[in-house]
Amino acid sequence: MVRGTILAVDDEPDILVALEDLFEDEYRVITTSRPAEALALIAAEPDIDVILSDQRMPGLTGDALLARAREISDAQTILLTGYADISAVVSALNRGGITGYITKPWDPTLLRNAVRSAYERHRLARDLATERALLRGLLDHAGDAIAFKDRQGRFLRLNARMAERLGAPSVEACLGRTEAAILGPAAEMAEAADQAAIESGAPTETTVAGGTEAAQTWTVTRVPIRDAAGTVVHLAVIARDITEQRLLEVRLRQADKMQALGTLAGGVAHDFNNLLTAILGSLELALPKVAGDARLSRLMTNATQAAQRGAALTKRLLTFSHRRDLQARTVDLNAVIRGMDDLLGRSLGGFVQVERALSGDLWPAKVDPDQLELAILNLCINGRDAMPEGGVVALSTRNETVRGSTDPNLQDPNLKPGDYAVIAIRDTGTGIPPEILGRVFEPFFTTKGVGQGTGLGLAMVFGLVQQSGGTIRIDSEVGRGTTVLLYLPRSGEAVETAPSPASAPAPAPRRAHILVVDDDPQVRHVTASFLNGFGYDEAEVPSGEAALERLAAERFDLVVADLAMPGMSGLDLAEAVRERWPALPFLLVTGHAEAARIPADFAVLEKPFPSADLAARVAALLAPQM
Structure with missing residues (x-):
C-alpha cells in the first residue's frame, strides 16, 4: 500500500522527534526546523499530503508559512499552537486555508485522527481532481x-x-x-x-x-x-x-463481391478458351478443304468470326478477373483518345455528337492501350444507349493530385495518395437510378434487353483500371446524365511507341519431333494437326505423367503442353523436363485464369491461338537447334 507523506515543521528538535515517532509507522515523515527549508521541500516534494507546522518560529510564523505553502501545494495543513495563539489560528484559517489546528501539548489520539482525516481528504481531493481532468480530457478531445x-x-x-x-x-x-x-x-x-x-x-x-x-x-x-x-x-x-465507416463497408462488400465474381469469371474463361481453341482450330483446318464451295466457305467464315468474338469476350472476362496479363506501356492518353476518332464515329452513329476537351499538359500513364481503347469505346456506347433520341458524349482529360488523409478523395479505399491522369466520359442521357448504381460493375449485370448487351463492359473497365493501379468512379443523376471517371496513376517513364507487329517466322525446314501434351482430346488433336500441317512429326499424350514416360523412351525436339491439367500441371511438367533434359525446349499453352504465376523465363502461348502464332513460337524455340 502507498504510504502518505507528512511534512513536520517546528523550531524545536524535540517536538520534531516526537512527531516523527508518532507517525512513522503509518506515514513517511519529513521534518525540518527552518521555515525557509520547509518551503523548498514543499516545492521539491509534490506528493506531500499533510503539513504540520508550529506557529511560533523565528523568521516566519506558522500562519505565514502555511499561506505561502498554499500557493505551491494542495497539501492539507494543520497548525500546532498554544492556547494564547488563537489570533494566529484565525489568521491561518483566513490566509492559509488550514484544515484545522491542534493545541500544544497535544493529545496523541486527537492528533492522529486529525492527520488521518486530513490525509484522506487530500487523497479524495486528488482523486476527484484526476477524475475531473480525465473527464474533461475525454470530453474535449x-x-x-x-x-x-x-x-x-x-x-x-x-x-x-x-x-x-x-x-x-x-x-x-x-x-x-x-x-x-x-x-x-x-x-x-x-x-x-x-x-x-x-x-x-x-x-x-x-x-x-x-x-x-x-x-x-x-x-x-x-x-x-x-x-x-x-x-x-x-x-x-x-x-x-459512422457515416464514413458505413460507406467504406459498402465499398468493401462491393470489392469482396467483385473478387468472388472475378474468380468465377476466370474459371469460366478457362473453359471457354479450351472450347474456342478446338472450334477455331478445327475451322481453320477445315476452311482450305471447302475452298471450292462458296456457300460453305461463307458459313465457316461466319462461324470463325463468331468464335473470334467469343475469344474477345473471354479476354474481357480475364481482364475483369485480374488474371490476364495486360500489355501495359507508358502512353499518351490524349493520343489514345484522338486515335479513336474513326472508331467512335462508326460505333456511335450520326445521332450522337462527340466532344473533346483534352488537357494539353496531361501526365502519361502506364496502361494497356488496346484495352483502354476498348474500355473507352464501351463507356461511349453505354452513353449512346442512354440517349435514344441522340445527345452528347464528351471526353475530357485532366491531371489530379490526391493528397493526405484530409483529402475527400481518400474515402475511396482504391484511391491512394499520388498523381493521377483522369479520363472523364460524360453523356447527357437518362442517368442511372441509385438502386442500380451499386451493381453496374457486376459481370453479366445489364439493364439492356436480351441480345443487346453482355453485361461485361463496365466489369471489364473496372478490371482494367484496378490492374493498372487506379480506380473508377461513376456520378449519375436520373434525367441529367452520367459521368464516368477513370483514374490512372501518373507514370514517371517516357512515353513508349507502339511495338510493330512481328511477322510469323516460317516453319523449320527439317521434320522436328514434337510432343503435344493436353488432357482435352479436341484441343490436343487441333494442336497436333497444326504441327503436322507445318511439316513436323508430332506425338500426343493426355497427361504430364504420360509425357515423362514418353520422353524417357523417345527423343523429342520440343514439348508443347497445356498449363491446366489434372494431376501434374503443365508447369510441373516443364520444371521436371528442365531438370532432366535442360536443353529440351518447352512451350506452355494456357487458357487458365492464373497464367500470371508462370515464371517469366518460360515460353507461353495463350489460347485460343491461330496456327500462325503457334508456327511462330515453335519455329523460334527450335531455331537455336538448327
Whole structure:
C-alpha cells in the first residue's frame, strides 16, 4: 500500500522527534526546523499530503508559512499552537486555508485522527481532481459526441461535439436543458430511448440517421450510471458518427463481391478458351478443304468470326478477373483518345455528337492501350444507349493530385495518395437510378434487353483500371446524365511507341519431333494437326505423367503442353523436363485464369491461338537447334 507523506515543521528538535515517532509507522515523515527549508521541500516534494507546522518560529510564523505553502501545494495543513495563539489560528484559517489546528501539548489520539482525516481528504481531493481532468480530457478531445444527463434528461455535462450534433450554439446553451427543449419534437425518439435505458438499467446501442446533416449515420450508446445504493441516477450518452465507416463497408462488400465474381469469371474463361481453341482450330483446318464451295466457305467464315468474338469476350472476362496479363506501356492518353476518332464515329452513329476537351499538359500513364481503347469505346456506347433520341458524349482529360488523409478523395479505399491522369466520359442521357448504381460493375449485370448487351463492359473497365493501379468512379443523376471517371496513376517513364507487329517466322525446314501434351482430346488433336500441317512429326499424350514416360523412351525436339491439367500441371511438367533434359525446349499453352504465376523465363502461348502464332513460337524455340 502507498504510504502518505507528512511534512513536520517546528523550531524545536524535540517536538520534531516526537512527531516523527508518532507517525512513522503509518506515514513517511519529513521534518525540518527552518521555515525557509520547509518551503523548498514543499516545492521539491509534490506528493506531500499533510503539513504540520508550529506557529511560533523565528523568521516566519506558522500562519505565514502555511499561506505561502498554499500557493505551491494542495497539501492539507494543520497548525500546532498554544492556547494564547488563537489570533494566529484565525489568521491561518483566513490566509492559509488550514484544515484545522491542534493545541500544544497535544493529545496523541486527537492528533492522529486529525492527520488521518486530513490525509484522506487530500487523497479524495486528488482523486476527484484526476477524475475531473480525465473527464474533461475525454470530453474535449474525443471524436465522439458525449453527454451526461440526470434522470429527467437534463444535460449535466457534454462536449462541443454533442452540442454541435444538437445544433446548439455552445456547450453552455445546453446545460440544464433537455433534448426536447433544444430540438423540439425531433427529440421524441431519443428521449424515449433514454427512458428505456434508465428503466432497463443496462447499456443499449441504437443506430440513427440525422444530426447536423441528414446523410449522417450515428451509433448511440446509452449507459445507465448507478449510485451507491444501486439506483440509476444518471445516464451517459455516447454518439459516434459512422457515416464514413458505413460507406467504406459498402465499398468493401462491393470489392469482396467483385473478387468472388472475378474468380468465377476466370474459371469460366478457362473453359471457354479450351472450347474456342478446338472450334477455331478445327475451322481453320477445315476452311482450305471447302475452298471450292462458296456457300460453305461463307458459313465457316461466319462461324470463325463468331468464335473470334467469343475469344474477345473471354479476354474481357480475364481482364475483369485480374488474371490476364495486360500489355501495359507508358502512353499518351490524349493520343489514345484522338486515335479513336474513326472508331467512335462508326460505333456511335450520326445521332450522337462527340466532344473533346483534352488537357494539353496531361501526365502519361502506364496502361494497356488496346484495352483502354476498348474500355473507352464501351463507356461511349453505354452513353449512346442512354440517349435514344441522340445527345452528347464528351471526353475530357485532366491531371489530379490526391493528397493526405484530409483529402475527400481518400474515402475511396482504391484511391491512394499520388498523381493521377483522369479520363472523364460524360453523356447527357437518362442517368442511372441509385438502386442500380451499386451493381453496374457486376459481370453479366445489364439493364439492356436480351441480345443487346453482355453485361461485361463496365466489369471489364473496372478490371482494367484496378490492374493498372487506379480506380473508377461513376456520378449519375436520373434525367441529367452520367459521368464516368477513370483514374490512372501518373507514370514517371517516357512515353513508349507502339511495338510493330512481328511477322510469323516460317516453319523449320527439317521434320522436328514434337510432343503435344493436353488432357482435352479436341484441343490436343487441333494442336497436333497444326504441327503436322507445318511439316513436323508430332506425338500426343493426355497427361504430364504420360509425357515423362514418353520422353524417357523417345527423343523429342520440343514439348508443347497445356498449363491446366489434372494431376501434374503443365508447369510441373516443364520444371521436371528442365531438370532432366535442360536443353529440351518447352512451350506452355494456357487458357487458365492464373497464367500470371508462370515464371517469366518460360515460353507461353495463350489460347485460343491461330496456327500462325503457334508456327511462330515453335519455329523460334527450335531455331537455336538448327
